[in-house]
Structure formats: structure tokens, C-alpha cells
Amino acid sequence: MTSIIHPRVRLLLSLAKDSIALYCAGRWFPTLVAIIAFSQLAFAETLSIPEPSPAVLESQTQRIRAIAKATQSTIGVFGVDGQGGGSGVIISADGYALTNFHVTEPFGNRMRCGLSTGEMFEAVIVGIDPTGDLALIKLYGSDSFPFATIADSNTVQAGQWCFAAGNPFVLATNLKPTVTWGIVSGVHRYQYPSGTILEYTDCIQTDAAINPGNSGGPLYNSHGDLIGINGRCSFEKRGRVNVGVGYAISTNQAQLFLGHLKSGRIVDHATLGFTVGSENGRVVVTNILETSDAYRRGLRYGDEILRLDQRDITSVNQLKNILGIYPTYSRLRLRYRQEQQTIDTWIRVAPLHSAEELQEIANGKPEEAPVEEEPDSTPQTIDDPLSDRFEKRNGFANYYFNRVELDRVLGLSGDASLWSKQTGDWHWSGKLRGEQSGWSVQLTKATIESTFGDENIRLDATRGWESAIESKSLHSSSLAVRLWQLWQTLGPRKMGESIYLGTTKMVDFDEMVDLTKVTAGEVEAYFYTAPDDGRVLLIEVEADSQLDRLEVYLDDYQKQADLKVPRSLRVVFGTETQFIVDLDPLVFAVQAGGGL
Amino acid sequence: VNDWIKPWFIFVFVCLACESGTLASDTALEKSPAKIAAVQAASDPLVVLANRLQSKLVKIYGAGGPKGLESYQSGFLVSDAGHVVTSWSTVLDVNAIRVVTHDGRKDDAEIVGMDPETEIAVIKMTRGDSSFFSLQDIDEPIVGNRVLGLSNLFGIATGDEAMSIQRGVIMAISPLSARRGRLKTLYQGRVLVLDVMTNNPGATGGAVVNLEGDLVGMLGKELRDDQSNIWLNYAVPADVVSSSVRRILEGKTNSPVRSQQLKIAQRPHRLPNLGIILIPDVLPKTPAYVDQIVPKSIAERSGLMANDLVLLLNDIRIESRRSLEESLATIDVADSFTLLVQRGQELVRLDVRP
Numbered sequence: 019m020t021s022i023i024h025p026r027v028r029l030l031l032s033l034a035k036d037s038i039a040l041y042c043a044g045r046w047f048p049t050l051v052a053i054i055a056f057s058q059l060a061f062a063e064t065l066s067i068p069e070p071s072p073a074v075l076e077s078q079t080q081r082i083r084a085i086a087k088a089t090q091s092t093i094g095v096f097g098v099d100g101q102g103g104g105s106g107v108i109i110s111a112d113g114y115a116l117t118n119f120h121v122t123e124p125f126g127n128r129m130r131c132g133l134s135t136g137e138m139f140e141a142v143i144v145g146i147d148p149t150g151d152l153a154l155i156k157l158y159g160s161d162s163f164p165f166a167t168i169a170d171s172n173t174v175q176a177g178q179w180c181f182a183a184g185n186p187f188v189l190a191t192n193l194k195p196t197v198t199w200g201i202v203s204g205v206h207r208y209q210y211p212s213g214t215i216l217e218y219t220d221c222i223q224t225d226a227a228i229n230p231g232n233s234g235g236p237l238y239n240s241h242g243d244l245i246g247i248n249g250r251c252s253f254e255k256r257g258r259v260n261v262g263v264g265y266a267i268s269t270n271q272a273q274l275f276l277g278h279l280k281s282g283r284i285v286d287h288a289t290l291g292f293t294v295g296s297e298n299g300r301v302v303v304t305n306i307l308e309t310s311d312a313y314r315r316g317l318r319y320g321d322e323i324l325r326l327d328q329r330d331i332t333s334v335n336q337l338k339n340i341l342g343i344y345p346t347y348s349r350l351r352l353r354y355r356q357e358q359q360t361i362d363t364w365i366r367v368a369p370l371h372s373a374e375e376l377q378e379i380a381n382g383k384p385e386e387a388p389v390e391e392e393p394d395s396t397p398q399t400i401d402d403p404l405s406d407r408f409e410k411r412n413g414f415a416n417y418y419f420n421r422v423e424l425d426r427v428l429g430l431s432g433d434a435s436l437w438s439k440q441t442g443d444w445h446w447s448g449k450l451r452g453e454q455s456g457w458s459v460q461l462t463k464a465t466i467e468s469t470f471g472d473e474n475i476r477l478d479a480t481r482g483w484e485s486a487i488e489s490k491s492l493h494s495s496s497l498a499v500r501l502w503q504l505w506q507t508l509g510p511r512k513m514g515e516s517i518y519l520g521t522t523k524m525v526d527f528d529e530m531v532d533l534t535k536v537t538a539g540e541v542e543a544y545f546y547t548a549p550d551d552g553r554v555l556l557i558e559v560e561a562d563s564q565l566d567r568l569e570v571y572l573d574d575y576q577k578q579a580d581l582k583v584p585r586s587l588r589v590v591f592g593t594e595t596q597f598i599v600d601l602d603p604l605v606f607a608v609q610a611g612g613g614l
Numbered sequence: 615v616n617d618w619i620k621p622w623f624i625f626v627f628v629c630l631a632c633e634s635g636t637l638a639s640d641t642a643l644e645k646s647p648a649k650i651a652a653v654q655a656a657s658d659p660l661v662v663l664a665n666r667l668q669s670k671l672v673k674i675y676g677a678g679g680p681k682g683l684e685s686y687q688s689g690f691l692v693s694d695a696g697h698v699v700t701s702w703s704t705v706l707d708v709n710a711i712r713v714v715t716h717d718g719r720k721d722d723a724e725i726v727g728m729d730p731e732t733e734i735a736v737i738k739m740t741r742g743d744s745s746f747f748s749l750q751d752i753d754e755p756i757v758g759n760r761v762l763g764l765s766n767l768f769g770i771a772t773g774d775e776a777m778s779i780q781r782g783v784i785m786a787i788s789p790l791s792a793r794r795g796r797l798k799t800l801y802q803g804r805v806l807v808l809d810v811m812t813n814n815p816g817a818t819g820g821a822v823v824n825l826e827g828d829l830v831g832m833l834g835k836e837l838r839d840d841q842s843n844i845w846l847n848y849a850v851p852a853d854v855v856s857s858s859v860r861r862i863l864e865g866k867t868n869s870p871v872r873s874q875q876l877k878i879a880q881r882p883h884r885l886p887n888l889g890i891i892l893i894p895d896v897l898p899k900t901p902a903y904v905d906q907i908v909p910k911s912i913a914e915r916s917g918l919m920a921n922d923l924v925l926l927l928n929d930i931r932i933e934s935r936r937s938l939e940e941s942l943a944t945i946d947v948a949d950s951f952t953l954l955v956q957r958g959q960e961l962v963r964l965d966v967r968p
Contacts, residue, residue, distance in 0.1 A: 176779050177664030201660060203778040207770060223770065225780040225810060262780055262811025263768060296773075299718065332718065333773040 084242030085181065085197055090164035091244075092183040092195040092236055094132040095141075095155070097125040105184030105195070105235025106131065106155065107244060108165045113139070113157035114280070116272055117234030118249045119146050122153040127408050127416060131157050132193035133164075142407045145279030146415040148379040149217065149287040149370060150342070151249050152267060153234070153415075154279035158404060166236060169243035171268035174222055178202045182226045182248050182264070184235025195235070200226025208335040208342075209250065209265060219342025221265045222246045228264025237266040245269055271343035277521025277530065278345045282419030284380045285520070286346045288367035294323055294334055301331045303354075309564040311366040314592060317354055324360065325353035346370065347519055347533060347544075364525050364593055368563075373413055380415070423518040427532045428509060430552025436581055437506040443607035444503055448587075451598040459496040461503055468496035480539045487541065487561040487568045492596060495589045498557045498570035501543050505536075505554060510545070514538045521549070524556055525593075531555060553582055566592040578603050663762070663827050664779045668716040669745040671777050671821060672698055673766045674723075674737075675712040676705040677899075688765040688777065688820035688833065689713070689737070691746035692859060696721075696739035699859055700819035701835060702728040706735055707899045707933070713739050718774030725933075727862035730925050730954060730961060732850060733801045734832065734858045747821065747829040749856040755806060755830050759784045763812035763849075765820025765833055777820070782810030782847075784830075790848065800961055805848040806831045813837065813847045822849040831855065882943040883951075888966070889913040892935050899934040904955075916966040919957065926954035 069075075091108045095117050104121030108114070115131065122129060127143045144154040157163060174180075180202050183195040190196060204223035211217040224237060228248050237246035246266025278285040291310020294301050301323045306313050323331045326340045327350045344350065346369040353362050371379065411417035428434060447458035447469075455471035466477040470492050477486065477496065486494040501513075510516035514537040521530040524546055532552075534545045544567075546556035553575055559568040568591060572584035583604050589596045670691050678685030689700035698713060700706070710722040721739040728735040755761075763780040771777050786807040806822065813836050820833040831849030838845050885892065889911020893903045902924040907914050924932045927941045928951050945951050950967045 175658070175661045175664075176776055177660035177662070178658050179660070201779065201781045203780055204770060204776055206775070209770075223778060260811065261814055263770070263778070263814065333775070335772060335775065 081240065084238065084240055085183075086242075088166065088181070088236065088238045088242035088244075089134045089183055089195045089197065091166040092134060093157075094185040094188075094190065094193055094195070095121055095125075095234060096130045096132065098128050098130055098140075100130065103185055103188035103231055104233045105231065105248070107234075107236035107247070108157065108163045109168065109244070109276075110165050111162050113141075113160065113163045114144070115141070115155050115157060116247055116276075117153050117155060118247065119148050119151045119153045120249070121234040122146065122155060127410075128402065128404065129155060131155070134194050136193050138193075140404050142404045142418075143415050144419050145282050145285055146380060147275055147279060147285040147287070147345070148376070150267065150271065150275065150285075151218070152247065152272060152275055152279065154276070156407075156419075158407070166238075166244040167242075168269050168273065169239055169241075169245050171222065171245045171270045174202055174205055174239065174245050174268075176202050176204050179240040180222075180224055180226060180237055180245065181240075182224070182228055182232055182235060182237050182266075184232040184248065186227070186229035186231040188231050198227040198232075200224050203263065206336070206339055207265060208339050217342060218250050218265050218267065220268055220271060220339040221250075222268055224264050224266065225262050226264065227260040229260050232264070247272060268343065274343055274348075275345050275520075277532070278347075278519065280419060281423050281518045281520045282414050282416045283517075283519070284376050284413055284415055286376050287370040288341055288344050288346045288348060289370045290341060290365065291368055292317060294337055296334050299332075301334060301337060310368065311566075312352070314566060315352070315363040315365055316356070316361060317352070317365075318356065322355040323352070324355055325351070327351055341367070345520065345522075347522055349523070349525060377412060420518050423532075424510070424516065424534065427518060427534060427547055427552055430547070430550070431582070432551075433581060434509065438508075440581075440606050441507050444499075445605040445607070446499065446601060448599040448601035451586075451600055453597075457495075457597075457599045459499045461496075461500055466496050466500050468493040483559075484540045484561040487559055488565055490566070490568075490591050490596075492589070494559070494568050495570055495587060495597075495599075497541075497559060498568060498589075499587075501536075501538060501545075501557050501559065502554055502572065504538070505545060505557075510534060510536045513543075519544075522546070527555070551582070553584075659825075660762070660779075660781070663823075663825070664764075664776075667762075667764055667779075667821070667823065667827055668776050669743070670747050671716060671764055671766075672739075673714040673769075673771065673777065674698070674700055674705060674819065675714070677707040678705055684769070684815045686766065686769045686816045687818050688767075688816065690764075690819075690821040690829075690832075691743055692736075692749055693746055694742045694744055696723075696742040697726065697746075697859075697863070698723060698737050698739060699832060699855060700735055700737060701832065702730070702733045702735035703818060703835065704901075706737070707901070709898065711737055713737070714773065715739075715743065716774065716776070727865070728931065729858040729862055730800060730956075732803065732854055732858040733835070734850065734855060734862070736859055736862045747823075749829070749852070749859060752852045752856055753824070753828065753830075754853070755784055755787065755824070755851065757784050757787055759830070760825055761806075761808065761822050761830055762825070763808065763810060763817070763820060763822050763833060765812065765814075765817035767812070767814040767817035767820070769816045780810050780812055782808045782812065785809045787851070800956060801834065801850065803854055804851055805834065806851055808847040808849060811845075811847055812849070813845065828852075829855070878943050879946040881947045883945050883947055883968075884942065885939065887912070887947070888942075890918065892938070895935050897934075900936070902932050902935045902938040912966065912968055916953075917962075917964050918953070918955065918966070922955040922957050922962070924953055924955050925961070926952075928952055929954075 093106045093115060095104045095106045096102055102124055106115045106117035109116055122143055129141045131139050131141045139157040139159045141155045141157045144156050146153045181197055181199045183197050186196050202222055203225050207221050207223045209218040228251050232248050235248050236244050237248050239245050246268050248264055248266045250265040251263060291312050292306035293304050295304040303319055303321045306319055326337060329340055331337050346367055349364050349366050352365045407418055409417040444461040450457055458469045460467040464479050468475055475493050483497055504513045516534060516536045519533040519535050522533045524531055532547045532549060536543045542560045544558040545554055547554055554572050557570050571588040574585040575582045576585050585601045587599045672689045674687050674689045676685060687701060687705045689698040692699050706725060713721045713723045723737040723739045726736040726738050761782055761784060764777055766777045784806050790802050790805045812833055817833050818835045821829060822831040824830050829852045831851050832855050834848045834850055889908030890904060890913045891906040893905045904920050904922045906920055907918055924938055930941055932938045948968060950965060953964045953966060955962050
């Protein structure tokens with residue numbers, strides 16, 4: 019760092035210059051004294067104003083850098099008429115952005131977004147989570163949008179610096195975000211739903227000023243990495259302005275919902291199927307539905323909940339916090355105490371709302387309402403540049419994106435055209451692991467033949483599936499093989515109604531995987547596919563939502579003439595493995611219809 | 615600014631040390647961004663301070679509920695015997711005050727005493743804790759000092775959840791009486807005016823600390839200027855808290871509970887004879903609010919007025935209508951006594967002469 023001369027000294031220097039020059043004429047000695055004295059004075063002055071410590075300068079530089087970086091991905095969200103306004107944050111180069119549901123709700127399916135550069139971009143709704151107050155939108159017009167780095171919000175701690183960026187009071191006519199600096203006041207906060215305000219779970223509390231218009235905007239840590247989506251304040255009698263308490267939806271919750279939001283659906287939250295109460299510092303089950311998965315996993319009235327999703331449960335709020343960050347279609351680890359026994363298991367959560375309820379919340383009115391709205395939106399869609407990016411469908415915020423995502427999932431494997439040639443009969447056999455007996459499946463167009471040990475049964479290609487699964491028949495594994503055959507050769511769209519649901523975690527598998535639901539005849543099948551190559555990892559078949567699903571895990575994939583084929587199957591009901599089959603190579607019949 | 619540099623310096627140093635891997639503990643950790651972020655957050659001096667102070671704070675629950683009156687507030691420990699300093703408010707108008715410590719443990723507390731002039735109350739839990747704020751050697755705060763406010767504002771935290779932390783600056787140190795008549799408060803002494811929205815529902819009784827974690831003040835009540843609609847965020851300075859607490863503990867403010875030994879007078883004062891009509895006794899602790907004053911009565915002559923709230927009788931705390939009646943019964947009808955009443959936002963001392 020170069021030394022900085024204090025302004026006062028500089029002024030003194032310039033003033034003194036002339037008088038010194040005058041003084042110098044013919045009087046060299048006093049001049050010398052004066053010069054020495056003066057230079058010493060200047061030196062002393064310079065010293066007495068020390069430079070800020072390098073640490074301070076460094077932290078200031080870092081702060082400036084963080085703000086500069088973070089404001090780029092912060093957007094203002096407006097209606098297509100330029101009215102209204104909230105905030106949002108871009109999370110990918112192709113323009114996906116997160117905001118609050120309550121921000122996008124008044125704009126319907128189309129909005130305009132302003133970047134800090136002053137540019138405006140057209141955007142369309144992708145998916146909404148009305149319960150959790152999140153919405154995903156997509157901006158169009160660039161393939162290199164500046165986007166935020168998402169931080170792990172579980173590392174956030176109270177006392178840490180943070181800042182909000184956004185468009186409070188819709189002040190910024192030049193679209194440059196307003197930055198409000200503060201600290202994290204609390205973490206893992208639970209906020210009850212109140213009036214029109216939605217439930218906030220496991221959220222981050224900050225004293226950075228959050229005002230109307232900040233909604234949907236980002237909360238960053240001191241590095242400028244995204245830690246939350248600002249959305250709610252503790253407003254009481256003081257009106258709708260900052261009172262020193264703002265809440266942000268954690269990025270961990272946003273991450274868990276992101277895949278679901280990308281599916282274009284109206285995403286739902288989860289329920290455990292039991293209620294808890296606090297009893298002498300213990301959290302105990304006060305009521306439980308006998309139809310819930312938790313009940314099937316042995317949980318009963320009065321049992322103590324110890325851990326959920328690997329987090330200790332010390333209060334009812336903590337349980338609600340954990341549950342609230344998960345979308346439905348999730349499976350969570352549960353540890354509970356029953357009498358003296360500690361039990362670890364996995365439970366499947368159930369949807370918090372019925373499809374009708376969810377549609378109603380999303381619309382703010384009964385299901386029929388969107389139809390009435392149509393005349394209004396028709397003239398607008400004529401010259402709407404994004405009219406081909408929106409598709410209305412019940413249960414969806416924008417069905418267009420469901421097709422996009424399903425296409426993505428199906429395109430991952432790259433061998434779809436090879437599989438489509440294997441529509442003939444299949445024969446597949448193997449050995450039950452740890453046993454002598456064999457297992458085989460023969461699939462023709464009309465029948466499914468299953469051999470398990472000495473027992474051989476023949477199932478109809480479409481009927482009788484329900485009872486096989488309900489009775490937990492070991493032969494039902496052949497149904498999963500049939501579903502996999504159809505998925506590979508026909509593709510889900512020809513099997514029945516197929517909906518991409520989002521990303522989720524599987525039991526004992528840490529990575530997020532894609533989840534697609536296919537309604538195939540009498541049953542609903544859930545396909546869990548790998549995010550890298552789209553191979554099917556798990557097929558779940560549900561005959562009745564109140565009973566355990568058939569789970570067939572496809573493992574040990576090996577190449578078989580350019581096709582990736584699993585070489586082991588693991589069959590599970592509930593959490594119990596029924597059997598594992600080590601498979602021989604799959605045999606394709608040369609001609610369709612004939613059998614072997 | 616100086617007190618700000620120090621923790622920052624430490625913070626940045628630790629961050630740099632973490633990055634360069636000079637900290638021994640870092641080598642054992644995986645270098646994932648999440649881990650690094652966690653290490654950085656954990657070494658942030660404010661995070662360390664926020665964690666350290668939690669064990670000195672308590673959540674207080676009592677009376678209230680309807681009509682926007684909160685039934686909760688904040689407090690902090692000031693002794694290893696379980697003494698808690700909090701704000702004297704209607705929340706404390708219950709027989710058993712519920713106190714929840716940082717670890718979620720519940721305890722019942724009794725009122726040790728209160729100081730009407732500072733609106734500070736000391737309550738005592740049944741058990742003590744080694745973690746508390748020292749009220750000795752209090753540094754004089756300076757305008758411009760950085761402070762943290764710690765409270766359970768809005769009742770956000772319950773059970774073992776951490777109380778909220780906010781950061782701000784002391785904007786001014788000024789007597790509150792400058793605003794007398796416009797802001798509703800009994801306390802009219804020196805206050806620390808803060809630039810952060812600390813004084814929210816439930817925040818009163820919370821701690822204001824400096825960056826070393828020493829007590830600087832106690833968060834006051836919610837105050838709004840009726841004309842400008844501006845809410846004031848302020849704290850009672852720690853030295854005022856300290857001397858108030860000392861006086862309460864020494865029994866110099868008023869006796870917390872009316873002594874049972876006091877004899878009932880032969881011919882005692884009674885409310886009707888004095889011309890005082892209080893609001894009906896409907897609660898376990900109905901406040902001694904004057905509903906009406908009988909014209910030309912002793913009470914009227916003494917200057918008592920309708921809507922006065924009786925706080926002290928001969929320096930004995932009046933916590934309810936019943937305790938006023940009981941205290942009056944110990945005074946002979948011929949004797950004078952003094953009353954301290956709250957009238958609007960002022961404290962008025964009255965001599966009642968028969």
C-alpha cells in the first residue's frame with residue numbers, strides 16, 4: 019500500500035510552499051531549519067493517521083466483492099404490464115430463478131424480470147409451492163445469465179453477517195438492487211402460518227432490513243453466496259415495514275424443492291400421518307393414522323420421537339421444521355423409542371393436501387376459475403413471445419416444463435433407439451442369492467410368466483396386478499420387470515399417463531435421483547432414475563396408497579450388446595428385503611409373439 | 615470504530631488461516647465448501663459471542679394474551695443463585711412466573727422486587743446457573759459503540775431454541791424525559807437510543823451487550839411517539855440496571871411481599887371510607903386501578919384521580935386490588951400514608967391525610 023498523506027497536511031504543504039520560497043531568499047540557514055521542521059511535521063502528521071489495518075481493508079474489499087457479485091444475479095420481478103413488483107434470484111445460466119409464490123401469484127403465468135444491468139427479460143412461471151411460498155420462474159433471452167452460487171444453509175449460524183438484495187418498495191427505477199446488510203438473528207426458525215401468511219419452516223431470521231418488495235429476493239452470506247429466499251417478516255401492529263425481523267426460506271429447503279418445481283407442477287408439502295406433543299421434554303406421538311407408513315413401520319401412540327432425517331428432535335417445532343423442508347414423495351429416516359427399544363426405520367411421507375385442495379390454494383379460488391380467466395389472457399397470448407412456453411393443465415403451474423423434464427430424463431441414457439427394437443418376448447432367469455432355487459420371468463405381449471423356486475404362475479399382462487402386490491406375492495417381482503421392459507422399449511409416455519415428479523433421495527442412496535410416476539393400468543409405478551445416465555435404479559409399484567409398495571431395486575448394471583442391463587434385482591416390501599436375484603443375461607426373442 | 619476492528623481482525627485472520635491450512639484442526643477436515651463455510655461461520659467472533667451469551671438469557675412467560683398484551687418477555691441472569699433481571703410489566707402479574715433457560719428447562723420464578731422508577735424487576739428462579747452477566751465494573755458506553763441486542767422478540771424462540779440476536783449502534787445517550795408526555799413510559803432517566811429495531815413485543819428485559827459480551831443495558835418497552843408514529847428503540851443503561859438491582863436486592867426499593875407480621879389496625883382504613891372505588895376484582899391479581907373517586911372524599915382531597923394505578927403504599931408494593939385492601943387494613947384510620955400511583959405515563963406521589 020502506498021502511504022497516504024492526510025488531506026490536512028497536503029493543504030498545509032500547498033499553503034506553505036509560497037511562504038517558504040519567500041523565506042528562502044538569502045536566508046539559507048533558517049530555511050533549512052524550516053524545511054526540516056516542516057518535513058518532520060508532515061511526517062508526524064502522516065504517521066498519526068495510521069492506515070486502516072490490512073485485515074479491515076481486506077474485509078472491506080471482500081464485502082465490496084461479495085455485493086458486486088451478488089447483485090448481478092438479483093432480479094426485480096414485475097407483471098408483464100410492468101406493474102407490481104417483488105424480487106428474485108437467478109440460479110442457473112439458462113435463466114431459472116427462484117422467488118416467492120406470493121410474488122408471482124398476482125402475475126399469473128407470465129412476468130418480466132429486471133437485472134441490475136437495467137435490462138428487462140421475459141419470464142414464464144415454471145413451478146409453484148404455494149404452501150412453502152416458493153416459485154420457480156424461467157427467464158428467456160440469454161443463455162449466460164449471471165447466477166448465484168448456492169451455499170449450504172445448514173452451515174449458517176446466528177451472529178453471522180449476511181445481506182439481502184432486492185427491490186424494497188419498488189424503489190429502483192434503474193433496476194439496481196437495494197442492498198441491506200445485517201446479521202443472522204436466528205436459524206432453524208419455525209413460523210406458524212397466520213392469516214394469509216404461509217408457514218415458514220427451518221428458516222433463517224435476519225435483522226437485515228426486509229421490506230415489502232424484498233419478497234422473493236436473495237439473502238446472501240458475507241461471501242455473496244445464496245443462503246435463503248427472503249419472504250416474510252414479523253409484522254404486527256407496526257404496519258408492513260421492517261421491524262428488525264425478516265425470515266428467509268433456507269436454500270436447503272429450496273434445493274429439496276427445486277427438482278419438483280422444475281417439473282412444472284403445483285408442488286405439495288408432506289405430512290407424517292401422526293401428531294406429536296411435548297411431554298416432560300420428550301416429543302411423543304399423540305395420535306397416529308393406522309393407514310400411515312409410520313404405523314406400518316411400527317410407530318404407535320406414546321412412542322418417543324428421537325430423530326428425524328438424522329436430526330435430533332427436542333421440540334415439536336423441530337419436528338415441524340424438518341418435515342416442512344421436504345416435498346411429498348420423500349422418504350425420511352426416523353428413529354423412535356418404543357418402551358425400552360430404539361428403532362431405526364424409514365418412513366414415507368404423505369401429501370399434505372388433496373389434489374383439489376392444492377389446486378384451490380394455487381388459484382386462490384375454486385378449481386373452475388382458470389377457465390373463466392381464459393378470455394382475459396387470450397388477447398395477450400397472441401403476440402406473447404413465450405406463448406409456446408406455457409401449457410395449462412390441472413395440477414400444474416406450467417405443464418410445458420413437465421414435458422421438458424421428462425424429455426431430459428429419457429434422453430440421459432442415449433440408447434433409447436436400441437431398446438425400441440427389443441419389443442419381442444423377453445426371457446430372464448437367475449438364482450436367488452444365498453439359496454439354491456431359481457427365479458425366472460417370461461414376458462410375452464399378453465402374459466407374464468413367473469417362476470419362483472418350484473412355483474410357476476401366469477399373470478395377465480394388464481389385470482390382476484393389484485391383488486399380487488396387495489398380497490405381497492413374491493411373483494409380483496415379475497410385474498416390475500414388465501414395467502421396466504415397457505419403460506425401456508416403449509417409453510413411459512406410451513405406458514400410460516406419465517408425470518415427471520422431481521428429484522428425491524432413495525433409501526441408503528445419498529444422491530438425488532429423478533422420479534417419474536406412470537399410471538399403468540391398475541397400478542401406479544414410480545421410476546427412480548440415475549441423474550447421470552438415466553438408468554432405472556428402483557421401480558416402486560403401488561396398488562393401494564394405504565399399503566406398502568412393491569420395491570424392486572435394479573443393480574449391477576452391465577453392458578449386454580450395447581445395452582445396459584441390470585444383473586441383480588432386490589425385492590422389498592416396506593423396509594424388508596424379500597429376496598435378491600442374481601441375474602443371467604437377458605434373452606430377447608428374435609421374433610415377437612412366439613415365446614421361446 | 616476501534617472496538618469493531620479487533621474482532622474483525624481476528625475473524626479475517628482465522629479465515630485466512632483456514633484457507634491456507636495453517637490451523638491444525640483444518641487439516642483433519644474435508645475441504646468441501648460446506649465444511650469450509652462451517653468452519654468460517656464457527657470462527658466468526660459474532661457467532662462465537664452469540665452462542666456464548668445464550669446461556670445467560672431466559673424466556674419469561676406470565677400473564678397477558680388478549681388485546682395485544684403479550685404474555686411473554688425476555689430476561690437475563692445476573693447471579694449464580696438464579697436472579698433474573700427483567701422489565702417490570704403486566705407479564706409478571708401472575709403467581710408463578712414461568713422461566714425457560716437456554717437448554718429448554720422450565721422453572722418457576724418469584725418476584726424478588728421491583729423498582730417503579732426504572733421499571734426493572736428482579737425475579738428469582740428455584741435454581742441457579744454458573745452463567746450470568748456481571749453487574750460489577752460496568753464500562754460507560756459511548757455514542758457510536760457497536761452493540762448486540764439479545765431478546766425473545768415476538769416470542770420467536772421457544773423451549774431450547776436460541777433467542778434472537780440483532781446488531782446495532784448506540785445513536786444517542788439521552789434522558790427519556792425529553793419525550794415526556796409523548797411517549798408512554800414511567801422511566802424517565804438516561805437511555806441508550808439504538809439504531810436497530812430491537813424494541814418489539816416480547817423484547818423488553820432483553821440484554822444489550824458490547825462486542826466483548828459485557829452488559830451495556832436492558833432493552834426497554836415498546837414506545838411510540840403518538841404524533842410521528844415513530845417507534846423508539848432504547849435500552850436502560852447497565853449502570854442504572856445495576857444500581858436498581860442493588861437497591862432491589864438490598865430491599866431499599868420496597869418490600870416485595872407485604873410482611874405477614876404487620877398487625878391489623880383496630881379501626882383500619884377502608885376503601886369506601888376513603889372514597890376510592892377500584893375496578894371490580896375479577897382476576898387472581900386484579901391491578902389496583904381507580905375506577906372512580908367519590909366527590910369531596912379523603913381521596914379526592916389528597917389528589918387521587920380516576921384511572922390512577924396504585925403501585926406503592928408506604929413503599930410496600932401493591933400488586934393487586936386485594937393487596938391494597940390488606941395493606942390499608944394495617945393502617946389506623948387516624949394515620950396518614952403515602953401512595954405512589956401511575957397516572958398516564960407519570961409517577962405521582964400522594965400523601966393521604968384523613
